[in-house]
Amino acid sequence: MGIDLLQVIEQVGREKEIDSAVLIEAVSAAILSASRKTLGSALDLRVEFNQRARCFTLYAVRKVVEEVLNHHVEISIDEAQSISPGAQLGDEIKSEMKAKEFGRIAAQTAKQVIIQRVREAERESVFQAFKARVGEMVGGVVQRVVKGNVIVNLGKAEAILPPREQLPREDHRTGDRVRAYVLDVKKLPRGSQIVLSRTHPGLLAKLLEIEVPEIYEGIVEIKAVARDAGERAKVAVASRDSNVDPVGACVGYRGSRVQAIVRELMGEKIDVIAWKDDPASFVRSALAPAEVESVEVIPETHTLKVLVVDGQLSLAIGKRGQNARLAAKLVGWKVDVKGRGEVQKELEEPITPECEASASVAESPPPAPLRLADLPGVGEKLADRLIEAGLDSCQKVANASEEVLVQVEGIGPKTAQKLIEVAKTALASRDAG
Numbered sequence: 001m002g003i004d005l006l007q008v009i010e011q012v013g014r015e016k017e018i019d020s021a022v023l024i025e026a027v028s029a030a031i032l033s034a035s036r037k038t039l040g041s042a043l044d045l046r047v048e049f050n051q052r053a054r055c056f057t058l059y060a061v062r063k064v065v066e067e068v069l070n071h072h073v074e075i076s077i078d079e080a081q082s083i084s085p086g087a088q089l090g091d092e093i094k095s096e097m098k099a100k101e102f103g104r105i106a107a108q109t110a111k112q113v114i115i116q117r118v119r120e121a122e123r124e125s126v127f128q129a130f131k132a133r134v135g136e137m138v139g140g141v142v143q144r145v146v147k148g149n150v151i152v153n154l155g156k157a158e159a160i161l162p163p164r165e166q167l168p169r170e171d172h173r174t175g176d177r178v179r180a181y182v183l184d185v186k187k188l189p190r191g192s193q194i195v196l197s198r199t200h201p202g203l204l205a206k207l208l209e210i211e212v213p214e215i216y217e218g219i220v221e222i223k224a225v226a227r228d229a230g231e232r233a234k235v236a237v238a239s240r241d242s243n244v245d246p247v248g249a250c251v252g253y254r255g256s257r258v259q260a261i262v263r264e265l266m267g268e269k270i271d272v273i274a275w276k277d278d279p280a281s282f283v284r285s286a287l288a289p290a291e292v293e294s295v296e297v298i299p300e301t302h303t304l305k306v307l308v309v310d311g312q313l314s315l316a317i318g319k320r321g322q323n324a325r326l327a328a329k330l331v332g333w334k335v336d337v338k339g340r341g342e343v344q345k346e347l348e349e350p351i352t353p354e355c356e357a358s359a360s361v362a363e364s365p366p367p368a369p370l371r372l373a374d375l376p377g378v379g380e381k382l383a384d385r386l387i388e389a390g391l392d393s394c395q396k397v398a399n400a401s402e403e404v405l406v407q408v409e410g411i412g413p414k415t416a417q418k419l420i421e422v423a424k425t426a427l428a429s430r431d432a433g
Helices: 006-016 020-039 077-083 104-131 201-211 246-251 253-264 279-286 313-317 319-331 340-347 353-359 380-388 394-399 413-432
Strands: 045-050 055-065 074-076 092-096 137-146 149-153 158-161 177-188 191-197 220-228 232-239 269-274 292-298 303-308 334-339
Touching: 006 020, 020 045, 020 055, 020 104, 055 077, 074 077, 077 092, 104 177, 104 191, 137 158, 137 201, 149 177, 158 177, 177 201, 201 220, 201 232, 201 253, 220 246, 220 319, 232 246, 232 279, 232 319, 246 253, 246 269, 253 269, 269 279, 279 292, 279 303, 279 319, 303 313, 313 319, 313 334, 319 334, 319 380, 394 413
Parallel strands: 055 074, 158 191, 232 269, 303 334
Antiparallel strands: 045 055, 055 092, 137 149, 137 177, 149 158, 177 191, 220 232, 292 303
């Protein structure tokens, strides 16, 4: 078939970023499908593309046999050798078929095959392109908002920004430009689904890379990022050049560099901290602005016991435990924060005569520890938040002030008061038992 389609194929391949080989295979399949509609399905038809002649050729293939039972797909040895002198039994003989005018149905079938193959190739191309960009930042235009999901046009593909990956108080409207982190790429029957995120720590790292030339050039390195998206973030940076201050480079003159990122992230406060290899020194910086008195490192449990000066406990823990939680994520250790007054109070608790008497009896087992989650009104989630805030025992909750408790997420003044009463009652019941 003398159809010269190579130039068209190459042009379409460039426009849609599809490999020419894929398009050649698609056209071959289309010609084969149309030929079967015209010539019938009894023949074993095959299509080959001749790169040098720049054309497709249609062949009917027959197998060499001793006795021909089906002349459409079989050929005798004598006839085969008249076509190809070296033919042997079991060989395949190809006979070129003359071009025929395709009917309307055959032509429509060929068109549908080509369209389908091109669509599949486009989808695969998009999937592979964005799969390679997972972990990168992309920019696009908001196309529409459907049930809270923001559909973003990235040019060659659409992406989805789900509600859980959006910043609090963020309002997206059609036509708005948005920058986001490529979180995942999924292959679905109808194409690829590109999932974006505005809450991932990686987005903050990429924004810093854009705003801070020293990071882009590799002079300053981002060692760790912890985010409470839309509210506060902590970034640990280190310099490979002793003459470059990593914190100053990231903050910029009068905070110009970091403020550009703060605006992008809807006012999210960003603390830039110098990275330190020693976890004890690092956690001091991570808990700033709270003043740390001492840090005890417990490698066995990967825990840092932090003691802060009087009046600094609520500052160290932060609103709803945010400061301590972010510091723990940044350092990569469990951080147990206590105030000097709290520790002193525990040390000064007197031992009653009854306790002395019971302590002298070796057979009497110690009272069973009380789990926070076992307290009335305290579930596993609230217990986890209390532990993150450094209140990891009933005794600590009972001794805590309302001011400290209300800093934990989900706890108001009334709940704080009730928790203290419940913890004290539980401790008293245990001791009495």
